[in-house]
Amino acid sequence: MQAALVVRSSTGFDFEISFVDIPTIGSSEILVQLSATGVCGTDMALASGEVGPTCQILGHEGIGRVVQVGESVPAGDIQINDRVGIAWLRDICGKCAYCLHPGGETRCAEQLNSGRKINGTFAEYAVVPARYIIRIPDHVKTSDEALAPILCGGVTAYKALRVCGAAGGQWVAVLGAAGGVGAFAIQYARSMGLRVLAIDAGESKGQYCLQLGAEAYVDVLGADSVADQAATITGRRSISAALVIAGSAKGYQTALEILGPFGTLVCVGIPPPHELVSFHPLLFIDKGIKIIGSAVGTREDIIDAIEFVERGLVKADIVPVRLSDMPRIAKEFGEITGKYVIKYDVHGQLQL
Ligand SMILES: [Zn+2]
Ligand SMILES: [Zn+2]
Known part of the structure; x- marks a missing residue:
């Protein structure tokens, strides 16, 4: 799969477009083929290395479709082709004091974040634990590109x-x-x-x-x-x-x-x-x-935020780009108004 890998040097950071293996999933995970992802300011902060170690693949405003489901995911929980979002929070423990507090999951002490301990959305595929899915409701007709920036910025x-x-x-x-x-x-x-x-x-x-x-x-x-x-x-x-x-x-x-x-x-x-x-x-x-x-939002908040977009009340000011534009985006980030959204080519169903 194509991926934008962050590379750091003494003069700063850059993104390198490479081909890497499509990740394999564990029995309780799902594989998502991305069709769009936003580029967030936090990605640039992470890329700089100033906020600690990161993975090579950043990105946390992704929208895509499920292409593979692990064998121990209960039947009916998630189906091939379901439309899902991939955000900053990728997994939570579900049992710490934050998780047990209503609406507290965004502060989970054990949380996994896109680009930090788990690869993000600047790649054509990403792995998500089945227990922490952001499923886009069926009635939402807004395009993937218009929804992507809601996953974090919105x-x-x-x-x-x-x-x-x-x-x-x-x-x-x-x-x-x-x-x-x-x-x-x-x-x-x-x-x-x-x-x-x-x-x-x-x-x-x-x-x-x-x-x-x-x-x-x-x-x-x-x-x-x-x-x-x-x-x-x-x-x-x-x-x-x-x-x-x-x-x-x-x-x-x-x-x-x-x-x-x-x-x-x-x-x-x-x-x-x-x-x-x-x-x-x-x-x-x-x-x-x-x-x-205030820090990002729960899965429920994301769905609530999406409803405003679906109703035409909120609209992301999108600057459409390709994954190959990442090196240029890294240089000019913050100089323009609007949200960079990467669109991926999706050619049919992956044969796994
Ligand atoms: Zn963000
Ligand atoms: Zn927790």
């Missing part, structure tokens, strides 16, 4: 909004609004009846955010302070929740400055390990502010 935005505590009609600030996850956050927020204040750097990004449904935009490079501009825009109602998507300490600092009374700071973006955020606890005591972290 569900990350959706889940952050689900936990942010803001109700319809209230203001939500999205910091890093013009990036892949930010663009989803704007659309999901709008679809949930929230008012979106998009925050990012540069005037051109403002146009993009407003087109996606943001009600107002604040340019962090502008002359006035972000807090002053936000206060003018939202007026008496103030900001009920701030989603920090772009992972910088500065973004977190700004979010704390603009939050209104009883607001919630939702941590999504991950700053580099040495970047800390400083605050005085009185801010939380006086204003009743809460801080929560």
Whole structure:
């Protein structure tokens, strides 16, 4: 099968397109032939090696079809040709304190992640444990390419909004609004009846955010302070929740400055390990502010996030590419708006 393998050198990292063996499955696993996969910012962070060891095949926004089922998978559980998703979470233990907590599976202490301990979706085939399947419901007619980015970028935005505590009609600030996850956050927020204040750097990004449904935009490079501009825009109602998507300490600092009374700071973006955020606890005591972290979403969250796409309320801004484009994508990642989605050629059924 064709695969994009990450290769690192003293000057950085690159992707090398190679042919490798199609993986063999264990008795409780399934083999998925991929038809599309998104490229996520986390893939670039993993490729750089800065966040620890990885597999050679990254990628965690895949959609494909089941082509082989292990012999001990109960009959009827999963069928050949079922449409499935392959996301960041690939397996969970099902018994740790996180797994036992409702909705806690994304924090499983023993979790397997795509590209970390198990090969990801930058290849034509991938192996999934039958007990942790993301089955795309039959009524979903959205194309594989349009669904792929929901598996990480989309569900990350959706889940952050689900936990942010803001109700319809209230203001939500999205910091890093013009990036892949930010663009989803704007659309999901709008679809949930929230008012979106998009925050990012540069005037051109403002146009993009407003087109996606943001009600107002604040340019962090502008002359006035972000807090002053936000206060003018939202007026008496103030900001009920701030989603920090772009992972910088500065973004977190700004979010704390603009939050209104009883607001919630939702941590999504991950700053580099040495970047800390400083605050005085009185801010939380006086204003009743809460801080929560949000990480991707459960299998149920993914299906919920997909329903918005199926209903036409949220749409990924796709930049279609081929697997062979990975070396170029690695160089220009972050310079364009929109989501790179790799489309694979699927020539009939694999004979195994
Ligand atoms: Zn991701
Ligand atoms: Zn667990």
